[in-house]
Amino acid sequence: MSRRADFPGLTLPDGAPWHYLDTAATAQKPLAVIEAAARALGASYATVHRGVYARSADMTLAFEAARRRVAAFIGGHEDELVFTRGATEAINLVARQFPGVPGKRRRVLLSQLEHHSNIVPWQLAGWEITVCPLTADGRIDLDAAEALLTTEFDMIALAHMSNVLGSVLDVKRAAALARKSGACLLLDGCQAAPRIPVGVTALDCDFYAFSAHKIYGPTGIGALWGRAALLEAMPPWQGGGAMIERVAFSGSTYAAPPQRFEAGTPAIVEAIAFAAACDYVDSVGRAEIAEHEAALGRQLRAALRQRNDVTLFGPEGSGGIVSFMLDGVHPHDLGTILDEERVAIRAGHHCAQPLMDWLGVPATARASFGLYSDESDIAALLRGLERTRRIFG
Numbered sequence: 132m133s134r135r136a137d138f139p140g141l142t143l144p145d146g147a148p149w150h151y152l153d154t155a156a157t158a159q160k161p162l163a164v165i166e167a168a169a170r171a172l173g174a175s176y177a178t179v180h181r182g183v184y185a186r187s188a189d190m191t192l193a194f195e196a197a198r199r200r201v202a203a204f205i206g207g208h209e210d211e212l213v214f215t216r217g218a219t220e221a222i223n224l225v226a227r228q229f230p231g232v233p234g235k236r237r238r239v240l241l242s243q244l245e246h247h248s249n250i251v252p253w254q255l256a257g258w259e260i261t262v263c264p265l266t267a268d269g270r271i272d273l274d275a276a277e278a279l280l281t282t283e284f285d286m287i288a289l290a291h292m293s294n295v296l297g298s299v300l301d302v303k304r305a306a307a308l309a310r311k312s313g314a315c316l317l318l319d320g321c322q323a324a325p326r327i328p329v330g331v332t333a334l335d336c337d338f339y340a341f342s343a344h345k346i347y348g349p350t351g352i353g354a355l356w357g358r359a360a361l362l363e364a365m366p367p368w369q370g371g372g373a374m375i376e377r378v379a380f381s382g383s384t385y386a387a388p389p390q391r392f393e394a395g396t397p398a399i400v401e402a403i404a405f406a407a408a409c410d411y412v413d414s415v416g417r418a419e420i421a422e423h424e425a426a427l428g429r430q431l432r433a434a435l436r437q438r439n440d441v442t443l444f445g446p447e448g449s450g451g452i453v454s455f456m457l458d459g460v461h462p463h464d465l466g467t468i469l470d471e472e473r474v475a476i477r478a479g480h481h482c483a484q485p486l487m488d489w490l491g492v493p494a495t496a497r498a499s500f501g502l503y504s505d506e507s508d509i510a511a512l513l514r515g516l517e518r519t520r521r522i523f524g
Contacts, residue, residue: 135503152512163407168404204324204413214389214397222249225357227256228365237257241263247483292450295452297322297453298446306335337361341354343401352402362388370394373393457519459524469512
């Protein structure tokens with residue numbers, strides 16, 4: 132399953148393997164994606180939507196085909212798929228442009244484990260935030276959410292999968308709570324989309340935000356899926372070319388979604404590579420990826436539990452994300468020593484400082500697996516922990 136040979140970034144210049152355990156931050160890129168980007172940037176390159184010459188027309192077809200492919204990746208329709216710079220911009224778009232009642236402050240329910248990208252946009256847009264607590268093992272407490280929700284809420288915005296704890300949201304129940312309260316449900320799908328089969332209709336969410344670089348695609352592009360009626364009710368948030376019907380100094384009229392939200396020349400190459408990443412992931416199979424990563428996660432957690440100097444965080448069913456602390460060693464120091472051992476982990480607050488406060492730690496070490504990971508990565512990490520223990524005593 133590991134498919135390491137497909138990923139040139141996993142081999143160091145001297146030919147040695149690089150044990151990359153930071154996939155939750157960004158995934159390495161397979162040759163299929165790299166080659167798709169190279170073709171689009173080279174022999175196929177032209178602008179889209181404007182040119183009357185053949186290559187521009189061909190590139191326009193390829194760009195819109197990429198939109199269809201990315202929409203299909205999450206079970207949506209192309210007319211409901213907005214290309215953004217990433218999930219962060221997607222959430223900002225909704226926070227800024229979601230229609231509210233004039234004179235009424237909008238209210239959103241978030242959880243304690245949210246990434247900063249699902250906290251700060253709501254703050255900047257002036258929403259009133261209510262925080263849902265977590266269960267003892269680090270899952271979003273939907274019993275507490277039910278008690279907190281009233282008809283005053285306009286939005287529930289939750290991570291489909293935690294980037295720190297790996298815990299997975301019970302989306303069906305969250306959607307039922309949203310329907311009961313009359314709120315919309317936005318899911319941050321950054322961690323879920325690469326490894327959980329996603330069908331937005333079956334999930335019954337209203338918005339789904341995710342990023343290409345988490346699913347083995349390029350940086351700088353992501354997507355917002357939204358229900359057609361909701362997107363239609365949202366005004367444009369950036370002005371420029373491509374998002375208009377007609378422009379005059381006396382006033383302008385705007386295109387229908389999704390183009391309404393895509394001002395300027397789009398990320399053409401990135402969109403095509405995004406679609407190639409969707410193809411690659413689906414060629415492996417997200418259910419297979421989920422089981423592969425979860426098995427490695429279970430193996431690592433079992434090995435770490437054998438040590439008397441490690442604290443583990445999150446539920447046992449944490450997919451391929453394992454956060455932990457090595458007693459007496461700051462995660463940054465651990466990460467530095469592991470780097471010398473050719474092991475890459477993430478050390479810090481993982482853009483989830485409110486969750487760190489809940490855990491009672493300033494930071495954690497996080498090992499996160501990808502479809503290319505294998506048992507050699509775990510072995511290398513454990514060797515690095517032993518060396519770290521010898522250094523720190």
